[in-house]
Amino acid sequence: MTITITAFERSPDGGKGLARDARVRWALEEVGQPYEVRLVSFRAMKEPAHLALHPFGQIPTYEEGDLALFETGSIVFHIAGHHVGLLPDDPDARARAITWMFAALSTVEPPILELANARLLEGDKPWSRERLPLVVDRVRDRLKQLSARLGRADWLAGGFSAGDLMMVSVLLRLKPSGILDEYANLAAYLARGEARPAYKRAFDAQLAVNTGKPPTG
Numbered sequence: 001m002t003i004t005i006t007a008f009e010r011s012p013d014g015g016k017g018l019a020r021d022a023r024v025r026w027a028l029e030e031v032g033q034p035y036e037v038r039l040v041s042f043r044a045m046k047e048p049a050h051l052a053l054h055p056f057g058q059i060p061t062y063e064e065g066d067l068a069l070f071e072t073g074s075i076v077f078h079i080a081g082h083h084v085g086l087l088p089d090d091p092d093a094r095a096r097a098i099t100w101m102f103a104a105l106s107t108v109e110p111p112i113l114e115l116a117n118a119r120l121l122e123g124d125k126p127w128s129r130e131r132l133p134l135v136v137d138r139v140r141d142r143l144k145q146l147s148a149r150l151g152r153a154d155w156l157a158g159g160f161s162a163g164d165l166m167m168v169s170v171l172l173r174l175k176p177s178g179i180l181d182e183y184a185n186l187a188a189y190l191a192r193g194e195a196r197p198a199y200k201r202a203f204d205a206q207l208a209v210n211t212g213k214p215p216t217g
């Protein structure tokens with residue numbers, strides 16, 4: 001059955017791979033599932049046809065036969081649950097990997113998004129300069145904890161899993177800030193994720209959409 005996802009017609013990041021279709025593309029590449037992409041404009045995202053797929057009028061969505069999903073956590077979990085490659089078979093190891101998916105989305109991503117919003121949406125407010133250090137410190141707190149847990153390991157729970165895919169995807173948003181470089185093991189963790197062939201294919205595919213150039217690989 002054909003898998004179709006949605007992505008920005010033009011991502012505001014110009015193809016840096018920060019929009020959330022990138023993590024879904026990456027998951028599909030990891031498990032070797034071909035997929036099609038329907039590009040949507042900001043206006044189309046708020047129209048009834050797209051709202052029927054995504055109640056909040058966002059990307060990405062995922063369609064496969066009669067199934068339509070939204071929320072990258074749910075989409076990546078679905079992909080990982082139906083194909084080999086992103087979750088271990090052993091029930092306990094699987095539960096640990098899934099725990100890291102949730103940790104990425106509900107514990108690590110929120111302060112990172114708060115920082116992005118503080119910089120992009122609130123930077124011109126009179127109180128912004130005073131607030132920003134607090135927001136940065138909340139990110140640092142999480143990174144310090146994550147760094148301590150990762151230690152010298154390559155991945156968070158044994159072999160690479162959907163938990164790492166999600167955590168790396170979340171951390172990528174920090175790359176331009178340089179904050180990650182304060183935690184050498186996290187910077188190396190991110191680089192390991194980005195070096196995966198499946199990540200590169202996913203990145204190149206979204207870049208091609210945003211630059212109009214076909215993927216090179």
Ligand code: GTB
Nearest residue numbers: 011012013018019020057058059060070071072073
């Ligand atoms: N919780 C949802 C999920 O994980 O699927 C969040 C989905 C979401 O935030 N989608 C964003 C969207 O559709 C795109 S990814 N926004 C349009 C809207 O809400 O109207 C967020 C994003 C956008 C742009 C950049 N960037 O340019 O760097 C990075 C991330």
